[in-house]
Amino acid sequence: MTASPYLPLEARIADRHQESDTVFTLDLELTDAIARAAYRFEPGQFNMVYLYGVGEVAISIVSDPDDEHALGHTIRRVGRVTNGIAKLRKGDCLGIRGPYGRGWPVEEAQGRDVVLITGGLGCAPVVGVINYIVRRRDLFGHVTIIQGVKHSADLIWRGRYEQWATLPDTQVLLAADVAGPGWPWHQGRVTALLDQATLNPANTIVMMCGPEIMMRLTIDILLQRGIREQDIWLSMERNMQCAVGHCGHCQYGPQFVCKDGPVFCYPEVKALFGVSGF
Amino acid sequence: MDTILGPECMNSNEKIQGWMPRERFDELFGALSALGYTCYGPQVRDHAIVYARITSSGELPRGVTDAQQPGSYRLTHSEGGRWFDWANGPQALKPLLFAPRESLWRVARDAQGRLSFTPAAERPAKIALIGARACDLAALRLQDQHFLEGAYVDEAYAARRRNLLVVAVNCTRPASTCFCVSTGDGPRAASGFDIALTELDDGFVAEAGSPVGGEILGTLVFDAASRVQVKDADEAIAQGAQQQVRSLPSRNLRDVLFDNLDHPRWDDVAARCLSCGNCTSVCPTCFCHRETEEPQLDGTASGHLREWDSCFTQGHSYIHGLTVRAATRERYRQWLTHKLGSWHDQYGRSGCVGCGRCIAWCPVGIDIAEEATALHGGGK
Numbered sequence: 148m149t150a151s152p153y154l155p156l157e158a159r160i161a162d163r164h165q166e167s168d169t170v171f172t173l174d175l176e177l178t179d180a181i182a183r184a185a186y187r188f189e190p191g192q193f194n195m196v197y198l199y200g201v202g203e204v205a206i207s208i209v210s211d212p213d214d215e216h217a218l219g220h221t222i223r224r225v226g227r228v229t230n231g232i233a234k235l236r237k238g239d240c241l242g243i244r245g246p247y248g249r250g251w252p253v254e255e256a257q258g259r260d261v262v263l264i265t266g267g268l269g270c271a272p273v274v275g276v277i278n279y280i281v282r283r284r285d286l287f288g289h290v291t292i293i294q295g296v297k298h299s300a301d302l303i304w305r306g307r308y309e310q311w312a313t314l315p316d317t318q319v320l321l322a323a324d325v326a327g328p329g330w331p332w333h334q335g336r337v338t339a340l341l342d343q344a345t346l347n348p349a350n351t352i353v354m355m356c357g358p359e360i361m362m363r364l365t366i367d368i369l370l371q372r373g374i375r376e377q378d379i380w381l382s383m384e385r386n387m388q389c390a391v392g393h394c395g396h397c398q399y400g401p402q403f404v405c406k407d408g409p410v411f412c413y414p415e416v417k418a419l420f421g422v423s424g425f
Numbered sequence: 426m427d428t429i430l431g432p433e434c435m436n437s438n439e440k441i442q443g444w445m446p447r448e449r450f451d452e453l454f455g456a457l458s459a460l461g462y463t464c465y466g467p468q469v470r471d472h473a474i475v476y477a478r479i480t481s482s483g484e485l486p487r488g489v490t491d492a493q494q495p496g497s498y499r500l501t502h503s504e505g506g507r508w509f510d511w512a513n514g515p516q517a518l519k520p521l522l523f524a525p526r527e528s529l530w531r532v533a534r535d536a537q538g539r540l541s542f543t544p545a546a547e548r549p550a551k552i553a554l555i556g557a558r559a560c561d562l563a564a565l566r567l568q569d570q571h572f573l574e575g576a577y578v579d580e581a582y583a584a585r586r587r588n589l590l591v592v593a594v595n596c597t598r599p600a601s602t603c604f605c606v607s608t609g610d611g612p613r614a615a616s617g618f619d620i621a622l623t624e625l626d627d628g629f630v631a632e633a634g635s636p637v638g639g640e641i642l643g644t645l646v647f648d649a650a651s652r653v654q655v656k657d658a659d660e661a662i663a664q665g666a667q668q669q670v671r672s673l674p675s676r677n678l679r680d681v682l683f684d685n686l687d688h689p690r691w692d693d694v695a696a697r698c699l700s701c702g703n704c705t706s707v708c709p710t711c712f713c714h715r716e717t718e719e720p721q722l723d724g725t726a727s728g729h730l731r732e733w734d735s736c737f738t739q740g741h742s743y744i745h746g747l748t749v750r751a752a753t754r755e756r757y758r759q760w761l762t763h764k765l766g767s768w769h770d771q772y773g774r775s776g777c778v779g780c781g782r783c784i785a786w787c788p789v790g791i792d793i794a795e796e797a798t799a800l801h802g803g804g805k
């Protein structure tokens with residue numbers, strides 16, 4: 148009998164970092180050596196993380212696929228499952244199954260300019276791919292990193308953004324709707340930052356995630372700037388129970404976000420994007 | 426003459442039809458149980474015809490038929506005392522394969538907090554289902570596609586599916602709610618069965634649809650059906666087809682529905698719909714389910730289950746901070762655009778097999794065919 152696609156594997160918290168009041172990163176290690184050695188993933192894919200006695204949630208994998216050590220998961224605590232996971236400590240066990248879904252088009256992006264845009268708190272999936280690209284900097288053209296947050300205090304990994312800004316041929320643009328003291332970057336909408344970005348539409352690929360309203364406004368601007376629809380990629384979120392295309396919860400018109408996404412090329416979701424109720 | 430309907434009949438191009446006299450029908454139960462099958466068949470329970478365990482023809486709904494209307498299902502007396510003189514009740518084959526609630530796995534936690542996960546190890550019984558209708562076989566095909574033919578196989582469904590034997594009985598008395606002719610799925614069972622029967626007054630015209638079905642019919646040694654019997658059976662099915670009064674405006678409504686997402690009819694139907702989800706529970710193709718957890722009180726183990734869910738519930742589209750489909754209009758629109766629309770993208774055909782259940786079992790009598798027709802007629 149083949150293994151049940153619904154069955155988690157035990158994983159141990161190898162390390163835990165508190166990133167902000169509500170955000171923390173867990174480095175998870177499968178305890179079974181064979182499963183650990185066999186585990187492969189691509190940037191943008193996710194795991195179902197199981198908290199004993201409570202349930203499972205979809206969490207992107209933010210570490211690098213070539214890293215030998217644990218799988219990084221950056222989690223914002225918002226509700227039932229994530230509040231419980233937030234209480235776990237280094238050495239505690241939970242369950243994971245995955246990886247699931249289609250990740251970012253990192254192969255297609257090679258040799259091209261890359262624009263990475265995130266808004267709100269939806270940063271985890273994109274930060275994973277930023278790390279990926281930065282580590283393989285030579286393979287890509289000009290890199291633009293655009294991140295918007297509601298409040299300046301919401302920006303996690305400030306040091307990383309500052310470091311990325313020092314890299315050659317790399318532009319970092321940050322914005323906060325509400326800026327506290329000592330915020331050197333833009334105050335206002337993330338969409339306003341696009342004006343400052345140097346875009347070469349003929350050779351640019353865009354990857355973004357964040358609230359759908361923000362992505363919609365951003366896509367409008369990108370299209371006005373001459374970026375082609377098929378060069379825009381975005382990561383979507385819908386309720387997920389099974390992650391294997393069976394439970395029906397993540398449907399987005401014809402797509403199952405868990406298996407056809409979560410990363411979509413804009414034309415694949417364009418017909419319903421912005422129609423409320425799907 | 427030994428076997429008219431042996432396994433070899435599957436290899437000939439010409440379908441061989443046998444004649445099973447009514448008084449010998451019970452031999453079928455014997456043959457099936459000799460092969461290790463537990464039989465399920467139609468029976469009257471709580472004023473409705475449902476599939477339940479059965480051991481003899483005496484338990485079949487003899488002389489019973491149904492009257493179905495939007496929002497209404499009533500059993501009545503049928504003249505002639507036939508056993509399969511009714512159209513489908515609320516329950517499809519779906520619960521036999523895609524269980525309404527079942528365990529997926531269990532996890533044990535030891536004193537050190539280590540977790541060990543064990544998949545649910547169900548050894549399903551071999552089930553022979555007697556009396557399946559064409560629409561439900563079409564729905565079974567779709568559920569097979571969904572649970573078995575994607576990148577991930579649902580093992581529990583697969584195990585039960587492998588152990589299922591189907592004795593179809595062609596529909597000769599559709600309800601007013603039925604429209605399988607319009608969806609192309611009935612009333613004759615064309616495939617997906619091991620044995621198919623057509624009921625006449627004094628017996629059944631029988632046909633094998635699989636090698637095992639041929640073997641079973643072969644051991645029962647029936648005569649070939651006469652030309653008249655075959656003709657009577659064909660006519661009874663054709664007459665059933667003619668009785669159907671409902672239809673969908675087209676077999677592919679995908680573009681019409683997605684081009685009309687702002688149609689005023691959505692508001693109209695939303696004003697009537699209770700968002701109760703009955704339609705999705707009775708629908709033989711709906712596959713949505715949610716996962717739930719049942720922790721043991723002593724903290725040493727927990728069960729992980731799944732149960733049917735519906736796109737009409739609040740939780741179905743909940744993501745933190747947002748319910749994508751908070752309004753009934755959006756939920757009904759999801760149901761219809763999925764069922765009659767995006768199923769074409771996902772499974773190459775509509776998700777409706779014309780069984781009419783969602784019409785009869787809707788407490789306010791919303792009629793999918795009527796809604797689709799209204800949306801189809803009024804373009805933007």
Ligand SMILES: Cc1cc2nc3c(=O)[nH]c(=O)nc-3n(C[C@H](O)[C@H](O)[C@H](O)COP(=O)(O)OP(=O)(O)OC[C@H]3O[C@@H](n4cnc5c(N)ncnc54)[C@H](O)[C@@H]3O)c2cc1C
Nearest residue numbers: 204205206207222223226227228229271385386387744745
């Ligand atoms: C593909 C994908 C990748 C994700 N990656 C991350 C990540 O890297 N970091 C992170 O912090 N969050 C991520 N999320 C969101 C995360 O899954 C939700 O925040 C989480 O499910 C909330 O669960 P809860 O029980 O704590 O909250 P509650 O509000 O109590 O939610 C109850 C239940 O609803 C469902 N649910 C609620 N919100 C979501 C949601 N946004 N997506 C899917 N199901 C939901 C879950 O089953 C959840 O258990 C991702 C979601 C998806 C779909």
Ligand code: SF4
Nearest residue numbers: 708777778780781783
């Ligand atoms: S949508 Fe209604 S008529 Fe069609 S298969 Fe489902 S229950 Fe039957």
Ligand code: SF4
Nearest residue numbers: 711712713736760763
């Ligand atoms: S989304 Fe609705 S119509 Fe589609 S399978 Fe799920 S419950 Fe049925």
Ligand code: FES
Nearest residue numbers: 390392394395405
């Ligand atoms: S999460 Fe279950 S179908 Fe996508």
